[in-house]
Structure formats: structure tokens, C-alpha cells
Amino acid sequence: MKGKIVLLGTSSAMPTVDRNNSGIYMKYKGEGFLFDCGEGTQRQIMKAGLSIYRIDKIFISHLHTDHTLGLPGLLETLDMHDKPRVDIYSIHGLQKVLGCVLNGVIYAPDIDINIHEFKPQDEIFTIFENKEYTVQSIGLNHVVDCIGFSFEEKPKRKFIKEKIKELELTDKDFIQLKNEGRIIKNGQVITKEEITYEEKGFKFTYIPDTYKTDNIIKLAKGSDILVIEATYIDEEDKAKEYGHLTLEYILEIYPQLECKQIILTHFSRRYKDTKPYIQKIKEKGYQNILIGKDFMEVKF
Ligand SMILES: [Zn+2]
Ligand SMILES: [Zn+2]
Known part of the structure; x- marks a missing residue:
């Protein structure tokens, strides 16, 4: 086992008793990656038995509060743990937001916070690369600027x-x-x-808040694990208005995604139970689409 993906929050907008706001932890060979950081994320990391200290790289898809509010607290905890440095790869504008929060409270961190900001692009672009892996991104179609992320090991x-x-x-x-x-x-x-022969490396893709766009397929195609938002089941009007996906659309593009495992997340509060999702997936006969739950983990 090289690592695992753990869902920390699977609710859209507001948290519920059973679902926290967005956050995904990826453990990979001793490194900790965090994708989005909604309110309450650090407690979710602790409850999941994961290490906060190991987080070296944080990825922020967009600046809506359900994806960012946990960040100041998490950074303070990292600082208290004497973490020397953390890198945040984010949609543009985060520096300003964090500056307001961190300068507005009595808090002078020693931790070196390196924020790398990106503007959405219509083609895949690289945001981090080393000898072992690449992290790529692409612009999505939300009501505010938003980017998705794809982690891929280099072929061996x-x-x-x-x-x-x-x-x-x-x-x-x-x-x-x-x-x-x-x-x-x-x-x-x-x-x-x-x-x-060349052996393809492991690929994980995270598609956060977005309405329909071909860029989802561009980034996610061929992933071993895809975590994708599915705020609604088939409420097309609402999905269009608030910039979200429906399960119906995901099922429509399913053949083009060619992913081994798909996990749905970011559910609307209106679905107290996800049986209608399960029913719809069953009708199609797709075996590899799972309904995300807080603390669900997938090893790879
Ligand atoms: Zn959201
Ligand atoms: Zn959003």
C-alpha cells in the first residue's frame, strides 16, 4: 500500500450532524496532502487518526467558505506543532483572505506559509512537480473561479x-x-x-464545485480514484443556478471518464439519506460509483 484517501467532509454549503464541510486527506508515502479545508476539518483529521503535522501541501479549489474556513485554525495548529513550512496551492485571492484573518486576530505565526496562487485555465496546467509525481489542475465552471486537482505518479x-x-x-x-x-x-x-514496459502511475482526481464542463473529463480521465461533487440528483435548474453537478450528468459522462473508482461528495442538505442516489446508480448498473461518507477511506 502506497497510501490512502480519506474523506473528511461530504456536505455542501452547511455542515450537518453527519456530514462536515469539504476536505480530503491523502496520505502518500509519508506525506500528507489536504484538498480543501472547510470549517471543522482539523477535528475531522484528528478523529480519522491522521496526522496534522504531516501536512506539507494544501490545495484550495475556490474561496467559498465551505472550502476555506478551516484553514486559519489548521495553520495555527501546524504552527503550534512547530511545523517549519507549509505550501498552499490555491485559486487566486487566498493570500488576501488569509491576510485579513491572520492580521485581524492576535496571531503571529512562525510557520513559513507559502501561497502559490493560480488563475483558472481551460487546458490542463501543472502546479507542482517533482521526481515522483505531478499535480495538475484545470479551470471548472462554478459561480466563482474554481479549479480541480489531479495527483499523478510518474510512470515507471x-x-x-x-x-x-x-x-x-x-x-x-x-x-x-x-x-x-x-x-x-x-x-x-x-x-x-x-x-x-512503462507502468502507469497512480492517479487521483478531485473535482470540486462545478456545473457541467468538458474540463472535468480532461482532468479526470483515467483516474484510479475520482472524488467528484454531486450536489444534486437531477435538479438541473438548481445545478445551473448555483454552479453544481447532478448525479444525472455524472452518469451521462461516465463512459468518457474511464475511472476505476468514483466517489460522490458535496451532497445538498435536502438529501437526509442518499438512497435516491444509490437507486439511480443501480438502474445504470455501474458498480464502481460509491456514495461518499465522512471518514470513508480508500487505500491504494
Ligand atoms: Zn462547496
Ligand atoms: Zn462553491
Whole structure:
């Protein structure tokens, strides 16, 4: 197991007794990633038995309060834990909002808060990259500027076992392959490409508040895990007015998404129980769409 995704909040707008506001924690090889940070998120992290201290990167999709109000408190806790630095990758405008809050209360943090702000774009753009993974984003179609996020491991070259056996490669051969990209075996030139294949890395996508847009498919296509907002079931008028998705639309674009696992979140308060969602998904016969619940976790 490389990590897990934990839903911290699955309610839209206001929290309910059973559902907190938006927040997703991703644990990946000792790193903690937080996607959105609604009110109460830090307590949800504690209740889920996850580490606040491990959070190095926070991603904020848009500035609505149900996605941001937990941030000042969380930053203060990180500061009290003597965390030296945190990076926040956010829609533009967060610096100003946080500045108002942090300067308006008596609070002088030592933690180095690095805010990287982005404007929505219609094509996929990279917001973070290192040797192991990339985090990409795209503009969505909400009532305010909003971006989605996609975390993807870089592909790895793996040896084709049968070929290795057939060629009886020695340790020396492997070193030469690594250094030169080719070897000569039994008078034949063998390249690395011939005896390896590219293994796709793990991909997680988060589609927060948005109305219909093709950009959802652009970003989410081929994800291992997709967490996507499904505020309404089929109330098209409301979805259009408030900039949200319906389950109906998600089912419509389902074949193009090509995702292994889809988890719905950000439910309207009107649905005290999610049976109508389950019913509609069942009618379509799709097995890999789950109804998100607070503290639901998916390992990968
Ligand atoms: Zn929201
Ligand atoms: Zn919103």
C-alpha cells in the first residue's frame, strides 16, 4: 500500500450532524496532502487518526467558505506543532483572505506559509512537480473561479520478466543497461525499451464545485480514484443556478471518464439519506460509483 484517501467532509454549503464541510486527506508515502479545508476539518483529521503535522501541501479549489474556513485554525495548529513550512496551492485571492484573518486576530505565526496562487485555465496546467509525481489542475465552471486537482505518479519502467529469463541477464548486464540503455547479448544489440514496459502511475482526481464542463473529463480521465461533487440528483435548474453537478450528468459522462473508482461528495442538505442516489446508480448498473461518507477511506 502506497497510501490512502480519506474523506473528511461530504456536505455542501452547511455542515450537518453527519456530514462536515469539504476536505480530503491523502496520505502518500509519508506525506500528507489536504484538498480543501472547510470549517471543522482539523477535528475531522484528528478523529480519522491522521496526522496534522504531516501536512506539507494544501490545495484550495475556490474561496467559498465551505472550502476555506478551516484553514486559519489548521495553520495555527501546524504552527503550534512547530511545523517549519507549509505550501498552499490555491485559486487566486487566498493570500488576501488569509491576510485579513491572520492580521485581524492576535496571531503571529512562525510557520513559513507559502501561497502559490493560480488563475483558472481551460487546458490542463501543472502546479507542482517533482521526481515522483505531478499535480495538475484545470479551470471548472462554478459561480466563482474554481479549479480541480489531479495527483499523478510518474510512470515507471519495469522489466518484462519473461524476456529477462529468456536472455539470462547478469548483474553486469543490468548495470550496463542502466548506464548505456543497451547491451550486446549473444552478438545481438538489445535496448532497454525492448525488455521493459512503462507502468502507469497512480492517479487521483478531485473535482470540486462545478456545473457541467468538458474540463472535468480532461482532468479526470483515467483516474484510479475520482472524488467528484454531486450536489444534486437531477435538479438541473438548481445545478445551473448555483454552479453544481447532478448525479444525472455524472452518469451521462461516465463512459468518457474511464475511472476505476468514483466517489460522490458535496451532497445538498435536502438529501437526509442518499438512497435516491444509490437507486439511480443501480438502474445504470455501474458498480464502481460509491456514495461518499465522512471518514470513508480508500487505500491504494
Ligand atoms: Zn462547496
Ligand atoms: Zn462553491
